[in-house]
Amino acid sequence: MNNLVPKGWSYDQLGDYISESVTGEWGAEAVGDANDIPVLRSTNFTANGIIDYSKLAYRNIDERKRLAKSLKFGDIVLEKSGGSPTQPVGRVVYFDKYKPFLFSNFTQKLSPVDTCDSKFLFYKLYSEYQNGTVLKFQQQTTGIINFQLAEYLSYKSAFPPLPEQQKIATILTSVDTVIEKIRAQIDKLKHLKIGMMQQLLTQGIGHTEFKNTPIGRIPKTWKVISLGKAGSWKGGGTPSKANKEFWNGNIPWVSPKDMKSEFIEKTEDYITEHAITASSTNNVPASSILIVARSGILKHTLPVAIAAVDVTINQDMKALIVNDKVLALYLFHYLQANNHKVLRATLKAGNTVESLDFSEFSQYQIPLPPVSEQQKIIDVMESIANRLRSKQQLLKSYELTKKALMQDLLTGKVRVHRPYEV
DSSP: OOTTSSSTOOOEEEGEEEEEEOOOOOEEEEOTTTTTEEEOOOOOOOOOBOOGGGGOOEOOOOOOHHHHHHOOTTTTEEEEEEEBBTTSSEEEEEOOSSSSOEOTEEEEEEOOOTTTOOOHHHHHHHHHHTTTTGGGEEEEEEEEEEEEEEHHHEEEEEOHHHHHHHHHHHHHHHHHHHHHHHHHHHHHHHHHHHHHHHHHHTTTOOOEEEEETTTTTEEETEEEGGGGGSEEEEEEOOOOTTTTGGGGEEEEEEEEGGGGSSSSSSOOOOOHEEEEESOOEEEEOOOOEEEEEGGGGGGGGOOOOEEEEOOOOOEEEEEEETTOOOOOHHHHHHHHHTTTHHHHBBBOOSSOOOOBHHHHHHHHHEEEEEHHHHHHHHHHHHHHHHHHHHHHHHHHOOOOOOOOHHHHTTTTTOOOOOOOOO
């Protein structure tokens, strides 16, 4: 017995709690008959272990296999092939439907034994993924990462008795329920923000007279300008990594990996004043618009942010120092609301790494209200954005709570002896 096992718990193989491990099926193209069935794929997996049912694939699979392999409520689906260097295989999702579903050949169904709470087992496997245990069982072959499932199911871990499993599962499920409600509220606010911005960008505030322009109908007092005329655009560069005097200074150096928030203040890398004077990077003042001009993320998103402090940028970025006719927050909200539209119109075709055609981007036309009306539009958008940011902070708080609870409860560091409410 492992000395670290809490009193009353057992130290067992993960596979001891699985009654059935079944490989998935992909079948043939759907043809519209009774053999068509929804099949879960890796694209249905989410980071929080909840299945995304909005991206279902329907496949034609014969009745014998459908009856033998259909998922049942409480089954766990594990991704055993695919993955990437930043997303190992071994992810799990919890099946919570009573309708017939199958699962693809890149996944595996794990059904819990009767003496194990299915939701607890899901959280146990989810935790093993989050804490990196699964990294021991990755196998790279011909560009695809495969999961060493048999070895993984032989891995030993601590398990509480069934009543404590059920209490732990109830606690973590209650946290997940709150998290999903907050996520739904965030999604609604995002749609409201985009819809409101699109309305304001065509109708303005309080206008009764309009005119037709190359970009559509806009208020009569507005202008149309190209992004290139919105101010002064700057590129960036990378100081020599070989020169230690260039790095670990106090000046933020923004690259695409830092573009994860609306306002950029902190970065992964920092450079020195000497690096600015001796390399191709440029100083970018606070309140400038930052965009990613070259990165794989441009396949689906044009990252846009505002520099909250003076920064520098690398060669995959562009920065705009707006002129006195354009308010930075107005342009920021415009680019956010029209993200995919701008991206489709200005993305270079046929490149190995996705990049903007900056000539096309500079010529892209946008509506420009007078500065006073830009500010009014900003005020409306920021009222929604502030609500959105508040919900996003609340979401982070609950996600941290869940992480801490999983660490405490699934290891027995904190024991559950009575009902618990979140």
